[in-house]
Amino acid sequence: MNMSVFILILNVIFSNATNNELTMISDVIKSFIKPTVVTAKVCWTLSNKIKLLSYVMYADFPTTIRFVEDNFDMSDRSPAQHRLFIMDLNCNNSRVILKQASAADKFVKPHRWFLFGITSINRENVLTTLDDLNTFIDSEVIVSEKTDTNKYMLKLIYKIKRNSEWIEEHFGSWTEDNKLVKSWNILYNSITMRRKNIQQEPIVISVVVTHNRTKSKLLDLTDMTTDSASKSTYRHILPLYDFMNASKGLIYNPEWGVFKNNSWTGMIGQLVRGEAEIGGTVTFVTQSRIGVIEYITCPSTSTVKFVFREPSLSYQNNLFILPFNPMVWYCMFSFVMLLIFILYINARWEVNKTTKYYGKALDSTTLRPNVSDITVLIVSAMSQQGSCFELKGTLGRLVMFILFLTFLFLYTAYSASIVALLQSSSNQIRTLSDLLHSRLELGLENTVYNEYYFRTATEPVRKAIYDTKIVPKGQKAFMSVEDGVKKMQNEPFAFNMYLGIGYRMVDKYFYEHEKCGLHEIAYIQESNPYIACRKNTPFMEIYKVGLFRIREHGIGRREESLLISKKPICTARGGSFRSVNMIDCYPILLMLLYGMLISVSILALEKMMYYRRRLGVTTNPDAVAELDS
Numbered sequence: 001m002n003m004s005v006f007i008l009i010l011n012v013i014f015s016n017a018t019n020n021e022l023t024m025i026s027d028v029i030k031s032f033i034k035p036t037v038v039t040a041k042v043c044w045t046l047s048n049k050i051k052l053l054s055y056v057m058y059a060d061f062p063t064t065i066r067f068v069e070d071n072f073d074m075s076d077r078s079p080a081q082h083r084l085f086i087m088d089l090n091c092n093n094s095r096v097i098l099k100q101a102s103a104a105d106k107f108v109k110p111h112r113w114f115l116f117g118i119t120s121i122n123r124e125n126v127l128t129t130l131d132d133l134n135t136f137i138d139s140e141v142i143v144s145e146k147t148d149t150n151k152y153m154l155k156l157i158y159k160i161k162r163n164s165e166w167i168e169e170h171f172g173s174w175t176e177d178n179k180l181v182k183s184w185n186i187l188y189n190s191i192t193m194r195r196k197n198i199q200q201e202p203i204v205i206s207v208v209v210t211h212n213r214t215k216s217k218l219l220d221l222t223d224m225t226t227d228s229a230s231k232s233t234y235r236h237i238l239p240l241y242d243f244m245n246a247s248k249g250l251i252y253n254p255e256w257g258v259f260k261n262n263s264w265t266g267m268i269g270q271l272v273r274g275e276a277e278i279g280g281t282v283t284f285v286t287q288s289r290i291g292v293i294e295y296i297t298c299p300s301t302s303t304v305k306f307v308f309r310e311p312s313l314s315y316q317n318n319l320f321i322l323p324f325n326p327m328v329w330y331c332m333f334s335f336v337m338l339l340i341f342i343l344y345i346n347a348r349w350e351v352n353k354t355t356k357y358y359g360k361a362l363d364s365t366t367l368r369p370n371v372s373d374i375t376v377l378i379v380s381a382m383s384q385q386g387s388c389f390e391l392k393g394t395l396g397r398l399v400m401f402i403l404f405l406t407f408l409f410l411y412t413a414y415s416a417s418i419v420a421l422l423q424s425s426s427n428q429i430r431t432l433s434d435l436l437h438s439r440l441e442l443g444l445e446n447t448v449y450n451e452y453y454f455r456t457a458t459e460p461v462r463k464a465i466y467d468t469k470i471v472p473k474g475q476k477a478f479m480s481v482e483d484g485v486k487k488m489q490n491e492p493f494a495f496n497m498y499l500g501i502g503y504r505m506v507d508k509y510f511y512e513h514e515k516c517g518l519h520e521i522a523y524i525q526e527s528n529p530y531i532a533c534r535k536n537t538p539f540m541e542i543y544k545v546g547l548f549r550i551r552e553h554g555i556g557r558r559e560e561s562l563l564i565s566k567k568p569i570c571t572a573r574g575g576s577f578r579s580v581n582m583i584d585c586y587p588i589l590l591m592l593l594y595g596m597l598i599s600v601s602i603l604a605l606e607k608m609m610y611y612r613r614r615l616g617v618t619t620n621p622d623a624v625a626e627l628d629s
Contacts, residue, residue: 018044018048019051020149020150020152020176021116021146021152022048022051022052022055023055023174023179024116024144024152024174024180025052025086025114025116025144026052026055026056027174027179027180028114028142028144028154028174028180029056029059029063029084029114030056030059030060030063031172031180031182032061032084032112033060033061034061034081034082035061035062035063035082036059036061036062036063036064036082036083036084037063037064037066037078037082037083037084038056038063038064038065038066038084038085038086039066039068039083039084039085039086040052040065040066040067040068040085040086040087041067041068041069041085041086041087041088041091041094041097042067042086042088042091043088043090043091043092044088049067052065053065080110080111081110083110083111083112084112084113084114085101085106085111085112085113085114086113086114086116087113087114087115087116088116088117089115089116089117089118089126090117091117094117095129098130098133099132099133102132102133102134102135105134105536107133107134107135107136107139107141108134108136108138108139108536108538109138109139109140109538109541110140111140112140112141112142113139113140113141113142114142114143114144115141115142115143115144116143116144116152117144118143118144118145118146119145119146119147123145127157127166130157132162134162135157135158135159136158136159136160136161136538137158137159137160137195137198137538137539137542138191138538138539138540138541139158139538140156140191141156141157141158142154142155142156142171143155143156143157144174150175150176150177151173151174151175151176152173152174152175153170153173154170154171154172154173154174154180155168155169155170155171156168156169156171156186157169158195160198160199160201161201164201167195169183169185169186169194169195170183170185170186171183171186172186190545191541192541192542192544192545193545195542196243196244196245196542196545196546197244197245198244198245198246198539198542199245200245200246200247201246201247202246202247202248202249203240203241203244203246203247203248203249203277203278203539204249204250204251204275204276204277204278205234205237205248205249205250205251205276205277205278205279205280206251206252206253206267206270206271206275206276206278206279206280206281207230207233207234207250207251207252207253207267207280207281208227208229208230208252208253208254208255208256208266208267208280208281208448209227209230209252209253209254210226210227210254210255210447210448211226211227213226214226214227214230214231215252218230218231218234219231219234219235221562221563224501224504224563225480225481225482225501225505228481228498228500228501228563228564229281229282229498229529230280230281231563232282232299232300232500232559232560232563232564233279233280233281233282233299233531234280234281235559235562235563236299236300236531236547236550236556236559236560237278237280237531237547239546239550239555240543240546240547240550243542243546243549243550244539244542244546249276250280251270251275251276253266253267253270254266254448255267255448256268256281256283256448256449256452257269257270258452259288264292267279267280267281267283268283268289268292268293268532271292271293271532271533271534271535272292272293272534272535274534276534277533277534277537277539278531278532278533278534278543279293279531279532279533282298282299282300282529282530282531283529283530283532284449284453284524284526284527284528284529284530285526285528285530286526289532292535293532293533293534293535294532294533294534294535294536294537294540295530295531295532296530296531296532296533296540296543296544296547297530297531297544297547297548297551298528298529298530298531299531299547299551299556299560300500300529300556300560300564301528302498302499302500302560302564302566303498303499303522303524303527303528303529304445304449304450304496304497304498304499304522304523304524304527304529305496305497305499305520305521305522305523305527306435306442306494306495306496306520306521306522306523307488307494307495307496307497307499307502307518307519307520308429308440308488308492308493308494308495308518308519308521309425309488309489309492309514309517309518309519310425310426310427310429310517310518310519311425311426311429311438311439311440311492312422312424312425312426312492312581312583312584313421313422313424313425313426314422314583314584314586315426315438315439315440315492315583316426316428316429316438316439317426317428318587319418319421319422319584319587320418320587320588322417322421323413323414323417323418323421324414324417332410335406336378336382339378339399339403340371340374340375340378342399343367343374343377343378343391343399343403344369344371344374346391346393346395346396346399347367347368347369347373347374347391347396348369349393349395350366350367350391350392350393350396351366351368351369353393354366354392363392365388365389365390366389366390366391366392367389367390367391367396368389373389376389377389377403378403381403381404381407382407382410382411383411384407384408384411422580422584425517429519429521430519430521431521432461432462432465432521432523433461435465435494435521436461436464436465436468436469439492440492440493440494441469441491441492441493441494442465442469442470442477442493442494442495442496443477443478443479443484443487443493443494443495443496444470444477444478444479444484444495444496444497445478445479445480445481445484445495445496445497445498445502446478446479446480447498449524450478450496451478453523453524454466454470454523462523465523481497481498481501481502481505482505484497484502485497485502485505485506485509485510486509489509489510489514494521496523499520499567500560500563500564500565501563501564501565503564503565503566503567503568504563504564504565506518506565506568507565507568510568511572512571512572513572515568515569515570515571515572516570516572517570518567518568520567531547
């Protein structure tokens with residue numbers, strides 16, 4: 001009888017312990033307060049599994065549990081952020097399964113793990129067997145340690161790197177009376193802020209350096225035009241070391257890196273191989289790089305674009321047809337045709353009246369009724385010049401007055417418009433296609449990325465720009481920022497440059513009125529550069545939070561202002577008077593040249609006709625005398 005009572009008591013104790021463990025596990029599942037898909041490897045009876053299902057059945061968020069046996073299948077179509085793996089460490093093959101999960105990167109964010117079966121007695125041995133797992137700083141692994149019959153201590157464990165010591169965070173405690181009580185630190189601080197202290201572990205930065213002198217002057221502000229992007233990015237990243245309590249590591253590379261011979265070169269290659277953690281020079285987003293590195297943040301609004309001063313209007317248009325719109329020109333042409341007809345009728349009337357009715361001889365200044373004389377008169381009126389021909393009658397004088405008065409107003413309006421247009425600039429260059437078909441000369445800042453992106457361009461307009469405006473000039477198209485800005489100041493020239501440093505040179509060399517009319521056109525697609533880091537690094541979230549805080553607190557803006565300038569503000573538009581150049585007069589000079597060629601051709605034709613007729617009438621002396629006269 002006594003033996004039966006003893007066995008009954010043991011069963012009750014065992015049953016209470018199992019119930020407490022089940023309740024504790026269900027409380028942990030419910031504490032995540034989000035939909036959860038549980039994959040559990042436990043060594044329980046069927047009844048205990050059913051109990052756990054009944055405990056989580058009434059959770060506030062949807063929860064599903066899948067129990068697995070020896071074949072621990074970790075594949076699941078559910079979102080990774082909803083998955084929770086539960087492991088009973090007392091199961092025989094639990095260590096093997098954990099190693100398989102580590103090899104499959106199932107301990108990285110956002111997967112969650114809950115390990116139980118640890119007691120105060122076997123705690124150190126269990127943690128030692130977990131040493132080779134990839135439970136790094138972004139892992140969320142909760143271990144349950146049974147300290148009493150009715151009490152469990154819950155802790156989060158992780159390592160900063162593979163061979164470092166375990167770091168524990170107090171997740172909470174569970175007792176039969178109080179149930180799960182989560183730590184205040186867990187409730188109100190994110191995992192990133194709790195683990196940002198990496199205890200002086202080295203974080204290696206790879207910096208692109210194209211000039212050796214930059215290696216010793218990375219923080220020097222005396223030479224801001226050399227490796228400016230690297231200097232600006234490095235200064236932006238430096239406060240991140242204090243945020244993380246990390247030690248500095250620095251390596252250099254002469255290029256950003258391309259995929260060549262089945263491997264990546266340059267800074268990108270160092271990130272891919274794990275030789276560096278962060279790229280110390282901003283880089284552009286490309287489709288080929290997205291799969292091998294992570295882009296964190298864009299530290300600056302400064303990017304790479306073509307910059308040019310608005311060229312004078314004559315570079316894009318013929319100034320001498322712009323004063324009037326097409327409808328006015330059509331009306332003027334119709335008016336001239338009407339005047340030729342009126343003047344012809346009036347001239348014929350006066351000739352007939354003078355010779356037939358009055359029987360007088362015509363004055364040499366009287367306008368004859370022929371088209372050539374009338375056309376010369378109208379051209380003289382249009383250009384405000386006098387004419388040796390005129391109409392003598394009252395009606396003719398009235399027509400002449402209307403003729404000269406009308407063209408006086410048109411001439412005045414035309415001249416005033418021409419003066420204004422000569423001082424105007426063109427706003428017609430707004431796209432790469434406009435830039436391609438403009439008369440502007442193009443130049444590039446002498447950098448690795450400019451040479452690469454222009455040389456590998458495949459889009460038709462971009463390729464045409466490179467083939468027609470860059471390749472013919474060879475290396476002369478590549479120049480320093482200082483030389484490019486000076487050329488942009490003095491010539492119709494578009495310069496592709498890093499805006500932050502380029503505008504600092506503009507502030508240095510341009511007069512105030514020259515800063516007006518600066519325009520930008522982006523050649524490189526997705527031209528906002530980003531800070532990049534190693535793919536799947538456990539410090540990814542810490543980098544993001546740290547860099548965003550640097551920006552929010554104004555530290556990034558302060559560092560940026562030391563090196564980078566924004567686009568100058570126009571404060572003196574129209575403050576200078578531009579002299580007329582040959583481009584402005586080109587249409588008129590071209591018309592004068594064509595006129596001279598036509599006049600010489602007509603003269604030659606007249607001479608040829610004259611001598612031909614002379615040779616044809618040499619047998620008739622009277623005809624020769626008449627021809628000579």
